[in-house]
Amino acid sequence: MSEVLQSLFVLGSSHHEAPLEVREYFALTAEQAQALQRDLRAHESIRECLVVNTCNRLEIYGLATDPNIESTIRDHLCTQRGISRELFDAHSFWHTNLDVLQHALEVSSGLESQMVGETEILGQMKNAYAVAKETNCTGTVLNRLFEKSFQAAKSARTHTGITRGQISIGNVAVDLAGRIFGKLSNSRVLLLGSGEVAEKTAQALKSRGVGDISVSSRTYENAHTLAHALGGAAIEFEDFAQQLGHFDIIICSTAAPKTILDRTNLAPAMKQRPERPCFLIDLALPRDVDRSVEKLENVYLYNLDDLSSIANENLELRRAEIEHARTILKAHAWNLWLQLRRRELMQSKRR
Amino acid sequence: MLNDIAMTDRDAFAIGALVYLGAFLFGLINLLIRKPYSRPIMFALLSGGFLLQTLALNLRGAEIKACPLGNLFEISQFIAWSLVLLYFIIGPVFHLRLLGFFTAGLAALLSETTLLVPAWDHGYTAGIFGGNPWIELHAALAIFSYGVFAIVALVSAMFLIQQHGLKKKQFKGLYQYLPSVQQLDLIAKRLLITGVTVLTAALVFGAMFWIDNPDLVPLFKLGVTCLVWIGYSIVVVLRMQKKLVTRKHAIACIALFLFALASLWPVQSARGSAPNHNLAPTASDAH
Numbered sequence: 001m002s003e004v005l006q007s008l009f010v011l012g013s014s015h016h017e018a019p020l021e022v023r024e025y026f027a028l029t030a031e032q033a034q035a036l037q038r039d040l041r042a043h044e045s046i047r048e049c050l051v052v053n054t055c056n057r058l059e060i061y062g063l064a065t066d067p068n069i070e071s072t073i074r075d076h077l078c079t080q081r082g083i084s085r086e087l088f089d090a091h092s093f094w095h096t097n098l099d100v101l102q103h104a105l106e107v108s109s110g111l112e113s114q115m116v117g118e119t120e121i122l123g124q125m126k127n128a129y130a131v132a133k134e135t136n137c138t139g140t141v142l143n144r145l146f147e148k149s150f151q152a153a154k155s156a157r158t159h160t161g162i163t164r165g166q167i168s169i170g171n172v173a174v175d176l177a178g179r180i181f182g183k184l185s186n187s188r189v190l191l192l193g194s195g196e197v198a199e200k201t202a203q204a205l206k207s208r209g210v211g212d213i214s215v216s217s218r219t220y221e222n223a224h225t226l227a228h229a230l231g232g233a234a235i236e237f238e239d240f241a242q243q244l245g246h247f248d249i250i251i252c253s254t255a256a257p258k259t260i261l262d263r264t265n266l267a268p269a270m271k272q273r274p275e276r277p278c279f280l281i282d283l284a285l286p287r288d289v290d291r292s293v294e295k296l297e298n299v300y301l302y303n304l305d306d307l308s309s310i311a312n313e314n315l316e317l318r319r320a321e322i323e324h325a326r327t328i329l330k331a332h333a334w335n336l337w338l339q340l341r342r343r344e345l346m347q348s349k350r351r
Numbered sequence: 352m353l354n355d356i357a358m359t360d361r362d363a364f365a366i367g368a369l370v371y372l373g374a375f376l377f378g379l380i381n382l383l384i385r386k387p388y389s390r391p392i393m394f395a396l397l398s399g400g401f402l403l404q405t406l407a408l409n410l411r412g413a414e415i416k417a418c419p420l421g422n423l424f425e426i427s428q429f430i431a432w433s434l435v436l437l438y439f440i441i442g443p444v445f446h447l448r449l450l451g452f453f454t455a456g457l458a459a460l461l462s463e464t465t466l467l468v469p470a471w472d473h474g475y476t477a478g479i480f481g482g483n484p485w486i487e488l489h490a491a492l493a494i495f496s497y498g499v500f501a502i503v504a505l506v507s508a509m510f511l512i513q514q515h516g517l518k519k520k521q522f523k524g525l526y527q528y529l530p531s532v533q534q535l536d537l538i539a540k541r542l543l544i545t546g547v548t549v550l551t552a553a554l555v556f557g558a559m560f561w562i563d564n565p566d567l568v569p570l571f572k573l574g575v576t577c578l579v580w581i582g583y584s585i586v587v588v589l590r591m592q593k594k595l596v597t598r599k600h601a602i603a604c605i606a607l608f609l610f611a612l613a614s615l616w617p618v619q620s621a622r623g624s625a626p627n628h629n630l631a632p633t634a635s636d637a638h
Contacts (some may be wrong), residue, residue, distance in 0.1 A: 162519075179517060182531035274593045277533055298597055300517050310522055 007067050008141065008340075011074065011092065012052075012059030015114050018091035018159055024323040025083050026091075028053045034131065036060070043076075043136040045069050050132040051147070052107070054124045056114055061104065063141050101333040103146055109153040110162060115316040117162035121336045122153055127210055141340060151315040159328055165314030169197055169307045170204035172314075173281050177205060177249055178274055180279050180300055183339060185209040187248040192216055192240060192260065194226045197283045197304075200269030202251060214247070216240040218254070241265045245272035251281045252288035262290035262337035270296055281307070361466075362412035364428055367403030368462035370396055371431075375459050378452030386536045387528055393451040394442075395513075400458065403437045408432060420490045423615055424465045424472035430612075431461040433498020443501070445538055447530050453505045458495045461501075471616075487558050492553035493576075499546035500583070503539055504608035507601035510535040514598060536597050540590055540603060554568060554580060582607045 013026050028036065033053035033071045039040060041049040045066035052059040056300040060073060074092075078085045095103050103112075108125050110117045132138045138146070166172045174184075181187050189210050191202050194217045202213055213232030216239075217223035223234040235243065244250070244266060261280065270278060282289040282303040294301045360455035374396035381388035408428065412418035419425040438454040441447070465471055509529055516526035529535075555578070561568050586603050595603060 176517070176522075178523075179513065179526070179529070179531055180533060182534040274596045275536070277597075294518070302520070304521050310520070311522070317568075 004064065007064040007069065008062075008097055008100050008145075009064060009073075010059055010061045010071065011077075012057060012105055013092040014057035014059070014112065015208060017093055020021070022087065022091050023056070025087070026058050026081065027055075027056060028081075032080075033058075033128075034135070036077065037132060037137050038135065039072065039080075040076065041135075043072070045072070048142045049137045050128060050142050052125055052128045054121065057107075057112075057169070059107070060167045061100065061142060061145070062137070074260060079236065087185045096283070098333060098337050099151075101145060103338050104149045105152045105156075105329040106326065107331050108146075108149040109156040109325060109329060111156075111322055115167050116315060116322065117157070117164075119157075119163065124148065140343070144340065144343075145336065148332065148336045155332065156325040156328050160325040162318050162325050164321075165310075165317055167311045167315045167318070168204075169283070169304070169311060170198075170201040172307045172310045173201045173251075173302070174204045174208050176300070176302060176310075177279055178208070180277050181210065181248060185211060188212040188214070188246060189232075189249045189251065190214050190216065190229075190240065190244075190247040191226065192250065192288065193254030193256075193284065194222045195283060197340075198251045198253035198281075199226060201281060201283065206230060207247065210249075216241075244269035247256070248276060249279045249281065251283065253283040254288050256284070256288060257286060259290040260288050262291065263292050263296065266293050266299065268325070270298060274298070283307075306307075310332055358406075358410075359416065360407045360583075361472075362396070363403050363407035364462065365408060365421070365466055367407060368459060370400035370403060370464055371455050371462060374400065374455035376454065378449075378455060382452070382525055382528070385524060387448075388452065390451065391550055392407040394453070397435055397438065397451060397455055397458075401439070402454075403468045404432045404435070404462070413421050418487045418491055420473060420494060421475040422473050424468075426494060427461050427465040427471070427613060428432075429494045430497045430501060431458040433495045434458055434501040435464065437498050437502045441542070446532070447506070447534070447538065449509065449525070449530070453509060454502070456571065457501060457505055467579075485601070486560050487555050488504035489556035489560070492556065494547055494607065496546050496550035496553060499549060500608045500611060502606075503542045503546055504605045506535055506539045506542065510539060511598065511605075514601075529539070536600070539601065543583070543590070543604060544587055547580075547587050548582065550580055556622045579607070579611045582610070 013023065015023065018026065024185040026053075030053070033051045037049055037051040040046050040051075040060065040062065046062050046069065047065060048063040050061045052061070059184065060077070062069075062073070066072075074085060074088060078088050106112050106282055108122055110119060110121050113121050127148065129138070133143065153220050165173050184205060187205075187210050188342065189202060189205055190211065190257060191198055191213065194215065203211075211225070212231065213230045214235050215223040215227040215232055216235040216237050217226070218237050220234060220236060223237070228232040244261075245268075250261070252261065266278075277298045277300060278290050280293065280299065285304065287303055289301055289303070291301070293299050374393055375525055377396060378393060380390045398451075408419055411425065415421065420429055434454060434456050438450060443455075458496050510532055513526060513529040513535060516522065516529070516530065562572070586595060586600065586607065590600055
């Protein structure tokens with residue numbers, strides 16, 4: 001086997017190895033990550049280098065001419081971050097050769113992500129690759145590795161269920177809205193309260209075509225600010241009950257100690273719109289919507305627990321697909337390994 | 352050309368029914384393994400069943416030299432045929448997921464059941480409609496309206512399943528592939544109006560004959576036909592007034608279709624026992 005390929009490595013730390021409070025020490029800004037990449041690439045024993053830096057992981061991929069480069073890189077990183085070598089060693093991993101390929105493929109497919117199958121990591125890896133390639137930190141081996149890992153990720157997603165079902169509260173709510181209304185472009189949304197999850201849910205709905213969003217909050221300024229951010233209108237909190245009949249989706253996230261929506265104010269609203277369903281998303285704790293409204297015809301009520309339970313079940317379904325995806329990626333990793341070895345053999349013959 | 356086909360009409364009906372059953376099982380297996388079925392395959396299977404059923408109806412029509420609507424077997428086959436024809440029309444227009452699966456299921460049920468009861472395919476004298484083309488048009492329209500009501504019942508059933516899933520917080524399996532409740536409700540409403548319009552037209556054509564020949568139409572048949580028409584008309588009126596909507600509307604559509612379907616047998620029996628039945632073009636050949 002070529003010596004060069006024996007020195008293909010990845011050094012990293014992620015949520016699998018380190019808890020959040022430890023990962024905070026390892027976290028790099030985009031500039032720090034690029035500086036680290038440049039410094040390592042400048043090292044005489046490192047031929048290629050690429051740093052993947054996300055909120056959950058820091059990984060340094062590289063190709064070294066010296067098989068004993070591990071200690072040098074660990075020291076360099078710990079010195080740069082000002083962290084103890086013992087702490088980093090206890091919460092990091094080191095893979096070489098074929099294991100690097102398998103790892104890269106699994107990361108880009110989202111198998112290694114906290115939310116299995118999430119697609120954000122693929123974009124982050126593509127960005128990291130683009131930056132490294134632009135600054136000439138990568139060469140033929142890492143270029144091939146990353147390009148193939150993006151293809152393999154697509155293949156794993158297509159042939160398994162690792163991306164099936166939504167796993168965030170906002171997207172689960174959007175899926176449910178789709179099952180109630182179909183196209184969301186004609187749906188009118190009312191936000192009661194200005195909680196963060198509610199805002200994200202409204203944004204998710206907006207990204208799926210909802211154009212009419214109104215916000216009502218006890219503090220009118222908060223409602224106005226959020227409405228402005230969402231491109232909607234603010235409603236006085238005292239007036240929302242009279243206007244309930246105009247809205248298809250109502251997202252509640254107030255800090256009210258008691259329920260603010262019940263049969264007494266919702267039943268008359270539903271009489272104004274007998275043919276149109278109403279989707280109530282209660283994200284407040286304590287709850288804003290009385291459970292009895294579920295019995296009203298055409299009313300669909302989902303609270304935080306209901307949405308979380310759907311998200312968790314989807315996540316479990318995705319986890320059940322991990323082994324299937326891993327088998328597909330193993331075949332891709334092995335093919336890539338053979339291609340890289342063949343290339344190295346050809347090049348060494350030419351030399 | 353039809354004489355050259357080495358297949359009896361019942362063989363063609365049977366193979367067509369088996370193809371519908373195959374389409375239904377294909378959809379069912381895919382749903383059980385939690386995969387959306389391939390629409391082109393479902394479409395191809397339904398097309399195959401439909402072509403065989405069309406061939407069978409043509410063979411039967413060539414034999415009796417009229418539209419084959421003379422007994423319960425033929426009427427049921429014609430309703431299944433109309434149902435699948437309507438699926439080909441509204442499926443691509445409304446892009447209703449799983450409609451093919453439900454259509455295949457109902458078409459298989461209707462056509463298989465009638466094949467399993469040979470007594471329903473009793474013989475009758477050729478020229479049952481007395482050679483009157485208006486009465487044949489009346490019969491064909493009436494049966495076609497039953498096809499529309501069948502698809503309304505299917506869409507209503509899909510609505511109730513989706514609504515049950517949403518109310519009970521079910522999201523896996525069948526529920527995730529069904530269209531939205533609002534879409535299903537709206538389509539059921541439009542199709543119901545279409546069905547009632549077609550049935551009304553059929554009854555108008557039939558009534559023109561009935562006025563001149565009142566003795567030729569058994570009162571029982573006339574009564575049941577009027578009941579079906581009145582039932583559907585009341586549902587349409589209440590729906591337009593927004594008094595019978597969504598869930599209740601869906602239940603009413605399914606119940607009315609089951610009533611209409613169940614009334615076929617006693618009505619056919621009444622025709623069989625009516626005097627001069629071989630000459631009796633009815634005002635209710637859906638019945």
